[in-house]
Amino acid sequence: MDAGHHEGRPDAVATDIEGHLTPVTExxxxFDLPVSGRVPAELNGRYLRIGPNAxxxxxxxxxHWMHGEGMIHGVRLRDGRAEWYxxxxxxxxxxxxxxxxxxxxxxxxxxxxxACNTHIIGHAGHVLALTxxxxxxxxxxHELQTLGPSPLGGSAPGFTLAxxxxLDPRTGQLHSxxxxxxHASVRHTVLDPDGALVGVRDLPMPGSPMxxxxxxxxxxxxxxxVPVTYQPEALGRGATMPFAWDPRHPARVxxxxxxxxxxxxxxxxxxxVSxxxxxxxNGLLVVDVVTLPDGFDIAAMRADGYGALDRWTIDLRAGTLHEQRLDDRPQEFPRVGESMVSRRHRYGYSAATAALYRRYVPFEGPPPDAAFDNALIKHDLLRGTSELHRFGRDAAVGEAVFVPAGAPPALPAADGEDDGYLLAYVHSPERGAADLVILSAQDFTGAPLARVHLPRRIPLGLHGSWLPDS
Ligand SMILES: [Fe+2]
Structure with missing residues (x-):
C-alpha cells in the first residue's frame, strides 16, 4: 500500500509527472470501504475513471504524461455501501x-x-477503455481486468472508436x-444500441490535426x-509528442x-479545442468549448494563457459563427448528464484547473481569481451564473460525472436536468489518499452527501463514467 505524494517514485522522473500527476506503482x-456521510442507496453500479499512469x-x-499506460480506478457502490475499490x-x-x-x-x-488511457465508457454490454x-x-x-481488443467499432486499423x-440519448446510437x-480524413462511425456497426463514412480533414x-x-x-497537427519530425527536435502548433494551419469548425x-x-x-x-x-448550433490559446504547445503543455470556457454560436442560415467567452477562469472537463448529450443543456459541470495550470502553463500573474482552485464548477448556462464547490488547499479534483437520481434512462424534463449526483475522485491531503466524493447536483455548494475513503492516492487522470447495474 502506498500513501502520500512521494511513494514509489522512480529515481528520476519527467517533470510532467510530478505532484498530483505522479503515477502509483501498485x-x-x-473491500467495504469506510464512508463519511451516506452513499445514496439508489447508486448501484460502478464509477470508473481512467488516466495515464506510466x-x-x-x-x-x-x-509525455499523456502517453503513460492507462490505469482504471473503480469503486463499486451497492445498497448504500462502497463494496470495493x-x-x-x-x-x-x-x-x-x-x-x-x-x-x-x-x-x-x-x-x-x-494500454488505452483516455476514456472508459459502457455500451451494448461492453465496458470499453478508449484512446x-x-x-x-x-x-x-467487471473487476477491471482487460479482456482483450473490443470487437465494437469495426476492425479497420487505426480508425476504430476514438x-x-x-451517445445519443434519443436513439441509443453511439457516435465516434x-x-x-x-491521414487526411477522419472516420465517423455509428454503432446501434446493440453495438452493431450501422454507419461508417470518412470526412475530409487535411493537414492531420489532432x-x-x-x-x-x-x-x-x-x-x-485546429492548428495542433501531426509533426513527427518534432520528436527529432526533442519534443515528447509528435503533435505541435502549426501557425499556417487554419482554426475552423x-x-x-x-x-x-x-x-x-x-x-x-x-x-x-479540448x-x-x-x-x-431553430437553425442555431450552440457549442460550448474549452479552448487553449494561440500557440498552445501540447508537448510542453505550455501556452500564453489557460483553458477557459467559450461559446460558439453558429447560424447555419446566415453562415456566421459568433464567439463569446462564457467563463474566464481556468477549467477543463466540461460534462453534462449523459441524457443531455446533443440536447439543449442548461447545466454544465467542469473542474477548476488553476493548480494544474500554475504548474504547467506559466502565464503572467495570478489567474483571474487566485482563490479559485481545487474546485468543481456548476454552470447555469441559462442564467449565466455559476457555483463553486471548493475542496480546499492541496486537494485535487478532476472530471466529475453526473448521475441522474431515480431510474435511468428516461429523458429528464428541463427542470429536472440537475436532479442527481456528481461523482469525482478528490485528493484528501489530510489522509494522503483519495476520496470518492458524492455531491448533490442541486445542493452543489452544500456538504458532500458522502466521501468514500479510498486506501490510496489516485493521480489526476482523464475521463470516466458511471456504469449502473441495470
Ligand atoms: Fe478528453
Missing part, C-alpha cells in the same frame, strides 16, 4: 511484459496495441470520430480542425449533417 484491491519509464526526458492497468502486451505476465497468443497489429489516434479499444471486465464518443495521425473531441447535436456533427452531406467550415480565432458540449435549436 494495483490494489480493498509503468517503468525508460527515458523520463522523452516521456480497485485500480488496474489496462493490459497491452507491453504492459504484460513489464508486469511479467504471459503475452497474448495472437500478436496484435502493429500500432494498435496500446484516440488508432489504438484498439479494450474490453474491460477517445471521445457521444476516429482518426489516424498522418482531433481530440467533437460534438453531436440533434441533426449534426461538429468537427474541430466544421458542421456536417449526421447522415450524409458535405462539411461546412467556419473560421474561429486560432486556438486548440472538450465540448453542444446542441442546436
Amino acid at each position: 494495483e490494489v484491491t480493498a 509503468l517503468g519509464i525508460e527515458d523520463p526526458a522523452a516521456h 480497485r485500480n488496474r492497468w489496462v493490459r497491452s502486451d507491453a504492459v504484460r511484459a513489464k508486469l511479467g505476465e504471459p503475452l497474448r497468443r495472437v500478436r496484435p497489429a502493429h500500432g494498435t496495441d496500446f 484516440e489516434g488508432g489504438a484498439s479499444p479494450q474490453d474491460i471486465g 477517445a471521445h464518443t457521444k 470520430l476516429g482518426y489516424l495521425a498522418g 482531433v481530440h473531441d467533437f460534438a453531436l447535436t440533434e441533426a449534426h456533427l461538429v468537427l474541430y480542425d 466544421g458542421v456536417v449533417p449526421r447522415g450524409s452531406g458535405d462539411v461546412r467550415w467556419f473560421e474561429v480565432t486560432p486556438c486548440f 472538450h465540448t458540449l453542444a446542441y442546436e435549436e
